[in-house]
Amino acid sequence: MFYTIPDYYEEFRCIAGECEDTCCAGWQIVADEKSLEEYRQETGAYSAKLQQSVDWQNHTFRQDAEKRCAFLTEDNLCEMYQNLGADKLCRTCREYPRHTEEFEDVREISLSLSCPEAARLVLNKKEPVCFLTKERDGEEEFDGFDPFLYSKLTEGRQLIFEILQNRNLPMENRVILMLGLAFNMQTRVKGGHLFGCDEVFQKYRQQVHFSEAGRRAERWRRDFPRQMRFARKMFGNLRKLELLREDWERLLKETRVYLFGKGRRRYAQLTTDFRLWLYKDAPFDWNIVCEQLLVYYIYTYFCGAVYDEKIFVNAQMAAANVAVIWHLLAARWEKNEHTLDMEDVTEIVYRFSREVEHSEENLRIMWEMLEKEEKWFGTGRAR
Ligand code: SF4
Known part of the structure; x- marks a missing residue:
């Protein structure tokens, strides 16, 4: 499998509470099955909050009237991250602002401009961007792929x-x-x-x-x-x-x-x-x-x-x-x-x-x- 990234990709760092906006408001965050299963099985002190804050039917995190994620604190930090650690974040939250386009045997990864810090990185780059490709084990066939x-x-x-x-x-x-x-x-x-x-x-x-x-x-x-x-x-x-x-x-x-x-x-x-x-x-x-x-x-x-x-x-x-x-x-x-x-x-x-x-x-x-x-x-x- 080949993975391609732009040359500035590794420089990206989320600035969390320092960010002028947040990626945890305005849109619905859809959680993957594996993370939902882990939330279901959580038995610690944070389990009650998880039960209340996940919309189990739609596989999303609930939001308040201002469309802020139920896990987002007033100072724009993630309460789930603070209580359970980065490993327990769902795939959407772990990956954002990384965006992957999937092709047979190829994954092309970018940083979404919708994150202000990623946009800053892309827009302030002076040299022409190059793209780096690495090969790792694994193959995949897509039906009907040309x-x-x-x-x-x-x-x-x-x-x-x-x-x-x-x-x-x-x-x-x-x-x-x-x-x-x-x-x-x-x-x-x-x-x-x-x-x-x-x-x-x-x-x-x-x-x-x-x-x-x-x-x-x-x-x-x-x-x-x-x-x-x-x-x-x-x-x-x-x-x-x-x-x-x-x-x-x-x-x-x-x-x-x-x-x-x-x-x-x-x-x-x-x-x-x-x-x-x-x-x-x-x-x-x-x-x-x-x-x-x-x-x-x-x-x-x-x-x-x-x-x-x-x-x-x-x-x-x-x-x-x-x-x-x-x-x-x-x-x-x-x-x-x-x-x-x-x-x-x-x-x-x-x-x-x-x-x-x-x-x-x-x-x-x-x-x-x-x-x-x-x-x-x-x-x-x-x-
Ligand atoms: S928008 Fe970007 S910099 Fe801001 S909190 Fe989200 S990932 Fe971090």
């Missing part, structure tokens, strides 16, 4: 990493190239020509599409009405998502007012000023932050297309997520009277990730919306 498609997806993903980490190219060009490559792979796979992907890879390695991507990026940069239509649509969709935290709705509302409340001209002015500030005066390098976000989304989701062949939409999702984060930051910048720091970026990123990445239903709504928007960025027409 190893050939998986192999093409990993090859395509590696090429996307190289494009996204090509710091000689403007960021918009890298995004257009990522989308174009994914779109071309999708067309070959849909048409039953999986090995046609090799020709696509060759063209992108030889940089055949690089100048066309530059022209498309330039058209996109200048087309404010189109950017605004797309942003409005994305923010309209975000309103339809299952709400995990009440304060998220407030943030969305506030963002819509700042961005769209005064019409198209104001949107164009605000986003132009924000873009200028980001590249000239920001106390952080937005291109690097953006690169790390895109690499994170592609690493985590792209190869999942082996199960549904939805290659292009996974690349679209990466670009759309970054576009939404960018707009949330633009509104925050306006609210802060034209300033932002990395803590604002971290906060926006982890809150966005909590709402979108931890709900299957929310991910499905986002995917469906993006599938209907195939021509976004003009990429749908790429060869």
